Amino acid sequence: MTSATIESIEAILVDLPTLRPHKLAMHTISQQTLVIIRLRCSDGVEGLGESTTVGGLSYAYESPESIKANIDTHLAPALVGMDADNVNAAMQCLDRVAKGNTFAKSGLETALLDALGKRRGLAVSELLGGRMRDSVEVGWVLASGDTAKDIAEAENRLDQRRHRIFKVKIGANPLEQDLKHVVAIKRALGDRASVRVDVNQYWDESQAIRGCQVLGDNGIDLIEQPLSRINRPGQVRLNQRSPTPIMADESIESVEDAFSLAADGAASVFALKIAKNGGPRAVLRTAQIAEAAGISLYGATMLEGTIGTLASAHAFLTLKKLLWGTELFGPLLLTEEIVTEPPVYRDFELHVPNTPGLGLSLDEDRLARFRRP
Incomplete structure (x- = not known):
């Protein structure tokens, strides 16, 4: 059986309101910005991932904006065309392309696993x-x-x-x-x-x-x-x-x-x-x-x-x-x-559902409503 390849990767900034202000020692969160990753494969399977940080650069070395920029500019182009089933090879490729950037890499690894789980009919935990x-x-x-x-x-x-x-x-x-x-x-x-x-x-x-x-x-x-x-x-x-x-x-x-x-x-x-x-x-x-x-x-x-x-x-x-x-x-x-x-x-x-991948799909209308222009 021919393996699927990675066709495209999209990183989307999504701003969601919080229930109440969340006060940390270094920052107060009144809305949370998620970086949602959509990894599309040649067989039509889509993997979902997320890269999110608390307080952006006040907490760590990556912010939502830098995560998206580095995925779009450096990480996604390195993965396109690779075997979508070989998570090991994909992540080692990312480690060669970029030092650190663990938040961005985490979202991409999640998307790869979600897609693989959907393709194989297995939950990510399996x-x-x-x-x-x-x-x-x-x-x-x-x-x-x-x-x-x-x-x-x-x-x-x-x-x-x-x-x-x-x-x-x-x-x-x-x-x-x-x-x-x-x-x-x-x-x-x-x-x-x-x-x-x-x-x-x-x-x-x-x-x-x-x-x-x-x-x-x-x-x-x-x-x-x-x-x-x-x-x-x-x-x-x-x-x-x-x-x-x-x-x-x-x-x-x-x-x-x-x-x-x-x-x-x-x-x-x-x-x-x-x-x-x-x-x-x-x-x-x-x-x-x-x-x-x-x-x-x-x-x-x-x-x-x-x-x-x-x-x-x-x-x-x-x-x-x-x-x-x-x-x-x-x-x-x-x-x-x-x-x-x-x-x-x-x-x-x-x-936690024991369904293929993460067991999730996006609500396209709500994603469109909350994504950053």
Whole structure:
């Protein structure tokens, strides 16, 4: 049987409104920009992918605009004409053409896998080795910055049986103010929920020593990236003395970073993000490094829409153990949808279809409405 070839790749900027302002230490999101990728093959099969970043260049080295420009100018032309079934060859070609650009490469790898799954009649999770479960638990991020609003939001999510894991975004305010905010939320929720924090690199080591101690004493379960990603010695020292587990997020910008962090003992939990590793297959290589080093795993997000969220979920379904759950809530933060099959969230979990590819198709009318001119 003759293999299909890649005929064309289109990168589309889509601007979608959010449910509420999402306040991070470095940026506040009031709308989310998705880069939707349509990869068309010679046999008529279309693969969908998504490349999305939180806060653009304030968070990482790629923005939606740069992702689209680099796909259009450099990455897509390199792939056109290649065997659409050979994901290995395609991704190695991209690595030769461009250094880094993991967000763009992740969306392209997702589109290749989606197309291959549709062609073979297999879900992406089966292409990645086979699912160990059909759903993943999903946490919610409390990021209004207002204690009373965050508590009310958490209570509402618990009542709906939507979330029982809550991550609080801190770091933008003075240390004592942030600590008071988080402790108040934990006291209000008690044992009904797991409360974690994400500092997004905004503490120095002296603040982190105090912060980790106070948070640990008050029942906070996990502290994400308290120190700058470039302060590796500080991360190692903090991981050794913190009473609460430390999770690496921004520190992992590649599979090689994961190996180095594991070797140094800089974190006891890894946040897995397909966008920062270069795709669903790449993030599983980071997971294998963590598992070999005895490091726990957490399925993280870049606040992707449904396409990127399900790409992550298909990868996370294949993991032997996902001790800390996931935060694949991106579609729930958006007030609009561009696919015909919205994701199913029920009983604290995201349920992932076992249908060919990602199990998604675009709503052409809504895509046209929200795409950037």
